[in-house]
Amino acid sequence: MTTVADHGTGHDTGHGPPGPYAPRPRGILMRPGFVRATWCAAAFFVVGMYIVVGLRWLAGWDPIYDWTIITLVGALTAAPIGFLLGLGAFDYWLYWISGRPTLPEDHSGHGATRWQDYFRVNTDHKVIGVQYTVTTFVFLLVGGLMAMIFRVELAEPGLQFLDGETFNGLVSVHATLLIFTFMVPVFAGLGNYVIPLMIGAPDMAFPRLNALSYWLLPIAGVMFLASFLAPGGAFAAGWTAYAPLSSELPVGSMFFNMGVQFAGASSILTALNFLVTIITMRAPGMTFWRMPLLVWANFTTSLLVVLATPFIAGSQFFVLFDRVMHTDFFVPEGGGYALGYQHIFWFYSHPAVYIMILPGFGIISEVISVFSRKPIFGYRLMAISLIGILVLGFSVWAHHLFVAGMADWLRVPMMITTLLIAVPTGVKVFSWLATMWEGRIHLTTPMLFALGFVSTFVIGGLSGIYLGSVPVDIHASDTYFVVAHIHYVFFGGSLLTVFAGVYYWFPKMTGRMYDERLGKLHFWLTFVTLNLTFFPMHWVGLRGMPRRVADYAAEFGAVNMFVTISSFALGASFFVFLYNMIVSWARGPAAGANPWRAMTLEWQVSSPPPIFNFDEVPTVVGGPYEYGVPGARHAVLGDPLREGVHA
């Protein structure tokens, strides 16, 4: 044995024949890729069905051959693993497992030179970042189009062209897609692209795990969409999928149960990767107090993801067990506890709303500081308030159960912790305002989105305070007031930060500049129509219009017609964005390395960055936001001895 390399040590000998992991020339069937993925998925599907049949036989269930369950479990659990295997996500590890020498620093799957490289298992964090972002925007488009369909149904009272089940299915899949396959992972995508650059690292800590995390995501999205093909239609119990309803509805619910597992695994693995990268791979001099706030935001978010996501995995496992193995976790007749589902579900899903906004806070901090040409106000407090939200976020879940019949004594404590979250959030909002105070404000598209975000997010935050207080919640629970609130924080909050981030880093990712006029048009269309769409929902909600129902009282007809028309304008604004992105990516003017004159490290390398980010590890010498401070600098690139030549 000449080459003794141990995976995971970060060391390797690098001597001897180059071949430890060099892929041999193989035929189309055996080469990693979509062909192999297809037949592997089919093979795993069959094997999975055999395993299910075997388990049913062992457990002595009658009938053993319940084909709906057998095919679905095979298709939803085994087949995706086969798909990933065929795609090549596990190849390196299989080499390792078989005991062959491997090279931890193997870069054969790194980087993209042609467009096909974006459709394979790629270990480059920049490629993965783009894969993530583009995929999630596809799901945003699909989920948004679903909203257009049911907004047409809701334009007038009475049932027009959808039946109740289809409507419920559309609403559920809309929410599920946008939460689990857009809002959570889109930040993982942007973070993937910029975090290693911002901390001066060549890549993520675990590039192969990173690739696997990405490829788990489209599986989840396809699963959610495929539920429309299931007998009995798509899952229709809402994105919260309360048990025991969700375990008794048609089998489409299983697509939700398993899709969430894949999306959840994807976000846990990415979060773990972010944490290890941020802790162990920062450039020299990059102390925690010199990290850009986006890195701070992703650090706290990742902690939330790692600690909270297992709870939704658990909750969906229980529902699946209740259906497939006839257990009684949430079945009162068998001694189960139905409310338990809501507790376990919200123990993840409330922190999840911070998972969906904290990275956005980070983006806004970058954008506002750069375009105000001023240091961020209260940098340390901004970071500490993130930690505050993280800690408080774990203690508020039961405010979703105020009217569910949970123990009364739990209400007031949960109300207090919920309202307390307004404090760290308020710190952030006022810090952004103070950052802009007397700054030289440049109203570029990202800055416009940041300003729009601050104003609409405050509205969403205020309605959140309403809903967090028990008496108002009892009145407004399950009405359109809740829909208005969630869309103000998700659309008016998170999505605007995503747009700000995409416009801000578009030059870095593509090397080209987007069209500023179209960007501004997109902003104004979005900002105006989103308020026209969602603000009236507060009113109809307080008047008592229930959410998640296809039909409604005639008195709400006029407002709903107005909302539907506005929502179509809102939907149309997305195509301005899409056109701008596609055309600018193809033909936009070259952007240069640092079009925004920003100080953070990702702007100190070319656009797009070199394949391994930095030719030499940069040295960090100061804070990231010292705009307008004479002589201040964040980092020195290249040899510190030649200091002064660069930067």
Next chain:
Amino acid sequence: MTAHAEAAAHGHAEHHGPPPANRSSRMEPSTLGMLLFIASEAMLFGSFFAAYFFVRVVNPDATIVTPERWATWPPEPYEFPVFVAGVNTAILVTSSFTIHWAVQSIRRGNRRGLQAGLVATIALGLAFLLTQAIEYAHVGFNTTDGAFASVFFGLTGLHGAHVAVGLSLLIFAAVRAFRGHYSPEHYHGVEIPGIYWHFVDVMWIVVYATVYLL
């Protein structure tokens, strides 16, 4: 000297790989990754424990926690095989010592000790799983027999799945150990599955104490 340091010294790092990343923590990245993964796994167990206590304590049928109420867990006429599971506990605790022995052996360069320790750990782990399978077959109730059975199979089954995962990791490590990998300098491939195995072991003690003894 690592390949990177060497490449950097000879000034041809262009396409062979990145410049070596700065290490901003004394912690080994893969060890840290495993610890975070374990934190996540502990929370997964947390959700199963939550379900367990919801059924056993919070459930309206279970609100009156009297000595009798606790005594009738599991409900008549079912019983949990406390003794068999106790033997299983002993098996698993022993395996924690054998994996520790394996890691200590390679640290001192004793390859035979590493191999023997891994084989012993794998054998003990398989014995645990086999005992659990037999226990399931003779326990006298099925997943369909009520919420007590759901949470029993839930927690012990989740743990059994983790034993299976840990065993797989150990088997992968053993294959490499017998193929001559690992040295006193490079033994993370054994150490990290070892950390996971200890976690699985500690988790079992909690599961056993809760499900069988409490």
